[in-house]
Amino acid sequence: MDWSSILTQTARSAIGLETVIYALAAVGLNVQFGYAGLLNFGQAAFVAVGAYGIAVTVTVLGLPFGVGVVVGLVAAVLLAVLLGIPTLRLRADYLAIATIAAAEIVRLTVRSSTLREQTGGSSGLSGFAEGFYALSPLEQGGSYGFGPWVFGARLAWVLLVGWVLIALCCLVVWLLMRSPWGRVLKGIREDEDAVRSLGKNVYAYKMQALVIGGVIGALAGFLFGLGRASVQPDLYGTELTFFVYTVLLLGGAARVLGPVVGAAIFWVVLVLTENVLVQAVGAGYVPEAIMSSTQVGQVRFMLVGIALMLLMIFRPQGIFGDRRELAIDAR
Amino acid sequence: MPDPCRAAPPPLALPRGLLALVVLALVAVLPAVGATGAAAATPAPSAAGSAATPDPAVTTESDPEGETITVRVRTADREDVAGATVTATSAGVDPVTGTTDDGGLAELVVPGTGTYSVQLDVDTLTGPAAELLPRENPVQRSVTSGSANPVIFQLSEDGGAGADAGGVSAGQVAQLLANGLRYGLIIALAAIGLSMVFGTTGLTNFAHGELITFGALVTYALNVGVGLPFLLAAPLAVVAGGVFGLANDRLLWQPLRRRGTGLVAMMIVSIGLALFLRYLWLYLFGGSTQTYADYQGQRGLDLGLFTLRPIDLFSMGLAAVVLVVVGLVLVRTRLGKATRAVSDNPALAAASGIDVDRVIRTVWISGAALAGLSGVLLGLAQQVQYQMGFQILLLVFAAVTLGGLGTAFGAVVGALVIGVFLEVSTIVIPTELRNVGALLVLILVLLVRPQGILGRASRVG
Numbered sequence A: 001m002d003w004s005s006i007l008t009q010t011a012r013s014a015i016g017l018e019t020v021i022y023a024l025a026a027v028g029l030n031v032q033f034g035y036a037g038l039l040n041f042g043q044a045a046f047v048a049v050g051a052y053g054i055a056v057t058v059t060v061l062g063l064p065f066g067v068g069v070v071v072g073l074v075a076a077v078l079l080a081v082l083l084g085i086p087t088l089r090l091r092a093d094y095l096a097i098a099t100i101a102a103a104e105i106v107r108l109t110v111r112s113s114t115l116r117e118q119t120g121g122s123s124g125l126s127g128f129a130e131g132f133y134a135l136s137p138l139e140q141g142g143s144y145g146f147g148p149w150v151f152g153a154r155l156a157w158v159l160l161v162g163w164v165l166i167a168l169c170c171l172v173v174w175l176l177m178r179s180p181w182g183r184v185l186k187g188i189r190e191d192e193d194a195v196r197s198l199g200k201n202v203y204a205y206k207m208q209a210l211v212i213g214g215v216i217g218a219l220a221g222f223l224f225g226l227g228r229a230s231v232q233p234d235l236y237g238t239e240l241t242f243f244v245y246t247v248l249l250l251g252g253a254a255r256v257l258g259p260v261v262g263a264a265i266f267w268v269v270l271v272l273t274e275n276v277l278v279q280a281v282g283a284g285y286v287p288e289a290i291m292s293s294t295q296v297g298q299v300r301f302m303l304v305g306i307a308l309m310l311l312m313i314f315r316p317q318g319i320f321g322d323r324r325e326l327a328i329d330a331r
Numbered sequence B: 001m002p003d004p005c006r007a008a009p010p011p012l013a014l015p016r017g018l019l020a021l022v023v024l025a026l027v028a029v030l031p032a033v034g035a036t037g038a039a040a041a042t043p044a045p046s047a048a049g050s051a052a053t054p055d056p057a058v059t060t061e062s063d064p065e066g067e068t069i070t071v072r073v074r075t076a077d078r079e080d081v082a083g084a085t086v087t088a089t090s091a092g093v094d095p096v097t098g099t100t101d102d103g104g105l106a107e108l109v110v111p112g113t114g115t116y117s118v119q120l121d122v123d124t125l126t127g128p129a130a131e132l133l134p135r136e137n138p139v140q141r142s143v144t145s146g147s148a149n150p151v152i153f154q155l156s157e158d159g160g161a162g163a164d165a166g167g168v169s170a171g172q173v174a175q176l177l178a179n180g181l182r183y184g185l186i187i188a189l190a191a192i193g194l195s196m197v198f199g200t201t202g203l204t205n206f207a208h209g210e211l212i213t214f215g216a217l218v219t220y221a222l223n224v225g226v227g228l229p230f231l232l233a234a235p236l237a238v239v240a241g242g243v244f245g246l247a248n249d250r251l252l253w254q255p256l257r258r259r260g261t262g263l264v265a266m267m268i269v270s271i272g273l274a275l276f277l278r279y280l281w282l283y284l285f286g287g288s289t290q291t292y293a294d295y296q297g298q299r300g301l302d303l304g305l306f307t308l309r310p311i312d313l314f315s316m317g318l319a320a321v322v323l324v325v326v327g328l329v330l331v332r333t334r335l336g337k338a339t340r341a342v343s344d345n346p347a348l349a350a351a352s353g354i355d356v357d358r359v360i361r362t363v364w365i366s367g368a369a370l371a372g373l374s375g376v377l378l379g380l381a382q383q384v385q386y387q388m389g390f391q392i393l394l395l396v397f398a399a400v401t402l403g404g405l406g407t408a409f410g411a412v413v414g415a416l417v418i419g420v421f422l423e424v425s426t427i428v429i430p431t432e433l434r435n436v437g438a439l440l441v442l443i444l445v446l447l448v449r450p451q452g453i454l455g456r457a458s459r460v461g
Helices: A004-011 A017-035 A044-061 A065-087 A092-111 A113-119 A130-134 A153-179 A182-190 A191-197 A204-229 A238-251 A258-281 A295-314 B015-042 B127-131 B160-164 B170-201 B208-226 B230-259 B265-286 B310-332 B334-344 B346-352 B356-381 B387-402 B408-427 B429-449
Strands: A143-146 A147-152 B069-074 B085-090 B093-099 B105-110 B116-119 B137-143 B149-157
Touching: A004 A147, A004 A258, A017 A044, A017 A153, A017 A182, A017 A204, A017 A238, A017 A258, A044 A065, A044 A092, A044 A113, A044 A204, A044 A238, A065 A092, A065 A130, A065 A204, A065 B429, A092 A113, A092 A238, A092 B265, A092 B387, A092 B429, A113 B429, A143 A153, A147 A153, A153 A182, A153 A204, A182 A191, A182 A204, A191 A204, A238 A258, A238 A295, A238 B265, A258 A295, A295 B265, B069 B085, B069 B116, B069 B137, B085 B105, B093 B105, B137 B149, B170 B208, B170 B230, B170 B310, B170 B334, B170 B356, B170 B387, B170 B408, B208 B230, B208 B265, B208 B356, B208 B387, B230 B265, B230 B356, B310 B356, B310 B408, B334 B346, B334 B356, B334 B408, B346 B356, B356 B387, B387 B408, B387 B429, B408 B429
Parallel strands: B069 B149
Antiparallel strands: A143 A147, B069 B105, B085 B093, B085 B116, B116 B137
């Protein structure tokens, strides 16, 4: 077992690309689920809309990168409004089913061969990220960082932008949630009817929360598309949403930094278990009959499922959450 | 759901319950491991070139004598056309040509499985057929082993233009209706269980899809792994499904209800369970697509307007009978009345002497058994793979929501509507987008009539 390689991989994953993407998506979900109590199971759709916004604008329409960013953000706002109109007046379980259906509609539509010219079908699109990397002040070919965290110029640039975005989004969420607007939002989560009886337009507040969370989700989508320099529809399935929920619940919903810490822990644990298991299988500590190296990934996701169940049962407030903050059954 | 006589569970009951559930799931599906292992060791012809992964290149090693494409040429009035020349081509393979006989049939023997393009030479059409055009030419066909691989050229006066203008033949619509009914009945079996569980406990169970898959996997394990005939394996799988449902309730959901866990929290727990079970199925069964050993390559029966395999007719009949029996039980028996009473108001039901826990347990057993049956039949209609239940789950949700959450009969009506809509909508939209159509209908229904077809307005908060 090569422990130094395992530990290096694990340390890198704490601030790696996946952590950044999941942290941003979870910060967005935190506004919707953590603060407003909206059971949005369609966060994957917002991530997809962001990624495809840039990809389609740059590769298919041939417009510059900056226009792609605007298109992605506008598309996320539109999706939130379209999704919110029929569903936000519904009870929590209906909202969950409707949003998960909407996310599947987005995925199935962009992967259809009918739209192959526009969205690349099931193989997706690539070759749209150069405009983003051209903005990088980091010199190509150099490596940046220290200790185990030494990254190539391209990855370092994505991570830098990603962590700046995370910091900005957390700041925005923190400012919003200590404002009167944020107090109303938390009030809706606790008791919608009480807030309505105070003369607040609950529907409008919920819609604003959905839009803000969706736009932050689209930012995660930008990094997802740009970091991989390609988009593929099946990466934006319902499991992405479920993993983002796990990340959020792990760190603690309704906490500003909860999703960020959750994402780091989620990926550290996943990468650590995967590396240890792969090496254990490779070294013959685990018999081939019990687990082959292709099955390691599957065991990893079984652990995610169990972790989500145990978290929700025994510690719904997550590691750093406050139980009083989270009336998880608010409708 | 608030349990009127809530008792504090022993502190360790829940983790023990979870562990037991895991062990049970492992034991139940273990034969599948041997089965997939055996299938991998001796390359079964049925496994090659599955529909899920259409291989553009032709694999020739699957069958030394080649596969057969059965081409039929006939007019929209169902008159067979003889003497027409058809050619099958594929990359890297010599073209295979044949001529239709008096029954309008031609058998093209091609070297292996893969995707073929079958072209009808319209110049060879004679007699009245010479004026007609095929609706689609050439036809792409994914050729699989052990199947007749039918390709039909339907001739009409305006060829493909008629279909686009909405002039679809009556036979085509009837065929889609029949397929839709078959699909709808399968969805209904799963939906009724989901809806009853929701009605009695308030749980939106995202792990219901894994109960569907469970039925198909156990059938596959018994049929292919152990070697039991399908007609014996299927009922055993349904029983196993019921036991698995009971285990779900006793080991996980009942302790959670006793603890007073909220509905949204339980929904997220069910997502965790679904993730865990889905990857457990993948771990045990593997990612490949398999078929049961029996009823492969059964030829369709021509029933005038549409064609169905005898096994499809059997499964449709079985599903219909089971649904009617479930309906009668709900309406006529004491247990059914108790179930509906608990759905309406659990506290009041408990106060009037109904054993709520017993009712919920019964609902879990029967709901999971029905989901298992749905999986068994889905495996017959399509193929068996680890996420078949997950893929159909949103359609089941759509059916339940369309009919009215928590209403058993609404779920059946909703499922039949969804099934028929899915198939018939392919006249207008591409087949790959039909699920999009069904999910859009779900969202539109929520907009217009959120309580569903048979639901009451008071159900939606």
